Amino acid sequence: MNAVTNRKLNGAYNHAYLDEQTKRMIRRAILKAVAIPGYQVPFGSREMPVPYGWGTGGIQITASIIGQDDVYKCIDQGADDTTNAVSIRRFFAKVADVATTETTEKATIIQTRHRVPEAPLKEGQIMVYQVPQPEPLRGLEPRETETRAMHAYEEYGLQYLSLYESVSAFGRIAGGAGYPVLVDERYLMSPSPIPKFDNPKLHQSEALHLFGAGREKRIYAVPPHTDVRSLDFEDYPFEVQHFDEVCALCGCSESYKDEVILDDEGNRMFVCSDSSYCTDRRNAGHAGPLAGHVLGQDDPDPASLEDAQ
Amino acid sequence: MAYVSVKGGERAISNAHQWLDEMRRGDTSVPELEVEQIREQLSLAVDRVMMEGSCYDPDLAALAIKQARGDVTEAIFLVRAYRTTLQRFGVTEPLETSRMAVQRRVSAAFKDIPGGQILGPTFDYTHRLLNFDLYDTGPAAMAPKAVDPVAETVPTIASVLAHESLLEEPPADAPDADAPYDLTRQPMAFPAGRDQRLQALARGDEGFLLSLAYASQRGWGNTHPLCGEIRMGAIAVEFTPEELGFPIEIGEIVVTECQMISNFEGSADRPPQFTFGYGLTFGHNERKTMSMAIVDRALRHKEIGETPAHAVQDEEFVLYHSDNVEASGFVQHLKLPHYVDFQAELQFVRRLCKEWHEAREGGEDSTTNDPLIAEAAE
Numbered sequence: 101m102n103a104v105t106n107r108k109l110n111g112a113y114n115h116a117y118l119d120e121q122t123k124r125m126i127r128r129a130i131l132k133a134v135a136i137p138g139y140q141v142p143f144g145s146r147e148m149p150v151p152y153g154w155g156t157g158g159i160q161i162t163a164s165i166i167g168q169d170d171v172y173k174c175i176d177q178g179a180d181d182t183t184n185a186v187s188i189r190r191f192f193a194k195v196a197d198v199a200t201t202e203t204t205e206k207a208t209i210i211q212t213r214h215r216v217p218e219a220p221l222k223e224g225q226i227m228v229y230q231v232p233q234p235e236p237l238r239g240l241e242p243r244e245t246e247t248r249a250m251h252a253y254e255e256y257g258l259q260y261l262s263l264y265e266s267v268s269a270f271g272r273i274a275g276g277a278g279y280p281v282l283v284d285e286r287y288l289m290s291p292s293p294i295p296k297f298d299n300p301k302l303h304q305s306e307a308l309h310l311f312g313a314g315r316e317k318r319i320y321a322v323p324p325h326t327d328v329r330s331l332d333f334e335d336y337p338f339e340v341q342h343f344d345e346v347c348a349l350c351g352c353s354e355s356y357k358d359e360v361i362l363d364d365e366g367n368r369m370f371v372c373s374d375s376s377y378c379t380d381r382r383n384a385g386h387a388g389p390l391a392g393h394v395l396g397q398d399d400p401d402p403a404s405l406e407d408a409q
Numbered sequence: 410m411a412y413v414s415v416k417g418g419e420r421a422i423s424n425a426h427q428w429l430d431e432m433r434r435g436d437t438s439v440p441e442l443e444v445e446q447i448r449e450q451l452s453l454a455v456d457r458v459m460m461e462g463s464c465y466d467p468d469l470a471a472l473a474i475k476q477a478r479g480d481v482t483e484a485i486f487l488v489r490a491y492r493t494t495l496q497r498f499g500v501t502e503p504l505e506t507s508r509m510a511v512q513r514r515v516s517a518a519f520k521d522i523p524g525g526q527i528l529g530p531t532f533d534y535t536h537r538l539l540n541f542d543l544y545d546t547g548p549a550a551m552a553p554k555a556v557d558p559v560a561e562t563v564p565t566i567a568s569v570l571a572h573e574s575l576l577e578e579p580p581a582d583a584p585d586a587d588a589p590y591d592l593t594r595q596p597m598a599f600p601a602g603r604d605q606r607l608q609a610l611a612r613g614d615e616g617f618l619l620s621l622a623y624a625s626q627r628g629w630g631n632t633h634p635l636c637g638e639i640r641m642g643a644i645a646v647e648f649t650p651e652e653l654g655f656p657i658e659i660g661e662i663v664v665t666e667c668q669m670i671s672n673f674e675g676s677a678d679r680p681p682q683f684t685f686g687y688g689l690t691f692g693h694n695e696r697k698t699m700s701m702a703i704v705d706r707a708l709r710h711k712e713i714g715e716t717p718a719h720a721v722q723d724e725e726f727v728l729y730h731s732d733n734v735e736a737s738g739f740v741q742h743l744k745l746p747h748y749v750d751f752q753a754e755l756q757f758v759r760r761l762c763k764e765w766h767e768a769r770e771g772g773e774d775s776t777t778n779d780p781l782i783a784e785a786a787e
């Protein structure tokens with residue numbers, strides 16, 4: 101934000117940016133979403149100071165539920181240090197004056213784009229997902245008027261047909277991320293573009309999962325202890341991705357991996373996409389084949405950053 | 410070994426923003442632009458930012474243009490993100506555009522109309538030759554004043570045609586007309602009412618509406634438009650505070666209004682008559698206002714009894730995709746990392762690729778040797 105704007109608007113924003121009436125409106129939408137798991141609740145999404153597609157839905161949910169005692173974690177692609185996650189975490193540290201963490205266990209609110217943390221979630225934790233396209237059927241039917249009717253009539257034949265078509269074309273159900281799920285055996289739901297590797301983590305989860313789509317103006321939820329079933333066929337059961345490689349840093353063979361290109365000769369390594377999980381494992385003494393390798397540049401001390409602005 | 414950094418850091422973000430500030434300022438030996446200069450001398454950019462930013466404030470719009478380095482869409486975004494935090498006091502009285510202090514008013518439908526044709530400050534009929542005198546600053550240009558003042562009330566073209574019932578009556582206000590649909594507080598809903606449609610079009614991207622309107626002129630949803638009237642000028646904004654019970658003037662805004670007329674050959678339910686499309690924008694913007702009126706008319710096909718066949722007549726297509734802040738954000742979010750999804754794609758494509766090569770080398774294809782599946786795949 102420009103210096104002129106800052107000078108003039110200093111103190112002009114409410115706690116956590118949104119005004120209280122807007123927060124109440126969003127909380128009502130969240131309550132409705134929790135009451136009808138998987139159902140997309142339309143809401144009066146506001147214009148936010150970050151662009152659409154960059155997390156406006158997730159930010160509005162967080163802004164509406166975050167309190168002074170919360171501990172906030174924000175990840176993108178599983179990592180706390182990706183640029184947009186850093187930007188959003190700093191936004192809430194600034195406008196909500198809230199404690200932040202990179203440790204999954206310590207967080208009360210975890211905002212995410214494209215991943216569910218590897219560590220099991222606990223009761224009382226809230227996952228907030230940034231959702232680009234809340235409508236799982238949109239790729240099959242572009243009209244909102246049609247897809248709302250399909251949900252109302254529980255008419256999901258088109259979705260199953262699409263899965264069948266991919267079986268016939270590829271010999272298996274295609275789809276790597278944003279794999280459709282049926283929530284509480286009623287509503288078809290997009291889990292947001294998390295890899296299907298993460299889909300099973302939503303089933304009977306201890307945590308509350310809230311999904312916010314700012315541009316599309318929809319909120320939906322998976323309450324704790326709710327059935328979430330990834331769609332499949334009896335003869336083509338749902339399966340998650342598996343990596344043959346272990347994490348080069350912590351040696352983990354279970355986690356979802358980022359592929360890191362090391363040079364222009366095709367050398368690469370695989371590391372845990374969940375940076376907090378990988379750090380915890382390394383601190384606990386686990387080591388991978390390239391242990392000690394430093395990813396990216398060192399982040400400076402956050403205090404010196406504040407001075408620089 | 411070449412090293413590829415994959416994680417972004419806080420220092421990188423901070424440095425990038427400082428670099429942006431530096432680039433915005435440009436060569437420091439050139440005097441810095443003042444917001445007032447932008448407001449006064451780039452006034453049409455200011456008008457567009459106010460309109461698509463949905464906030465009538467020339468100073469804020471000028472500040473946004475300065476901060477956005479002249480990127481109008483970015484400036485619109487800045488104004489929107491500020492506007493959304495402002496408190497609402499209430500809804501003003503409807504504008505009476507017949508009481509506009511007209512600066513420009515032309516009709517292409519009639520050679521002369523009550524109130525007369527007033528050209529006003531227009532680029533029309535100028536020769537688009539670069540004026541090299543503008544390289545230097547010079548004395549301010551002054552236009553001569555008219556001898557006779559413009560009438561206080563200038564009737565609209567709609568009221569001129571109304572005597573013969575040749576122009577359709579504007580649709581009656583909805584029962585809840587006191588609370589017009591507000592897209593900045595309510596999500597898009599379909600079918601869209603007139604208030605929702607006109608608000609979406611007024612906030613919509615000028616370029617998008619221009620191209621849609623142009624496409625419809627070229628036959629992709631022909632509306633046979635004719636510019637019944639276009640007028641621009643200042644108009645009083647009135648508001649009725651609850652405690653007073655009568656309207657008071659709270660300010661004046663400049664708007665451009667367009668009534669676009671289309672002929673209609675009649676149907677079983679309606680006599681042949683002219684139908685209209687409506688456009689209204691803040692400030693002076695005829696390109697946007699006329700495009701809006703043409704698109705408005707095209708989207709009214711159901712009321713008129715036409716069969717929709719083109720994109721411009723599809724309200725879900727038009728209203729969902731006209732907002733440039735939404736569009737710009739979502740298109741550009743592709744710059745954000747997608748390595749988790751890409752990894753999933755990569756795994757899948759590698760597996761398919763491996764099978765493809767194996768099938769060709771071994772003469773066996775695991776996926777298509779089943780005749781049933783092979784048939785379904787075609």
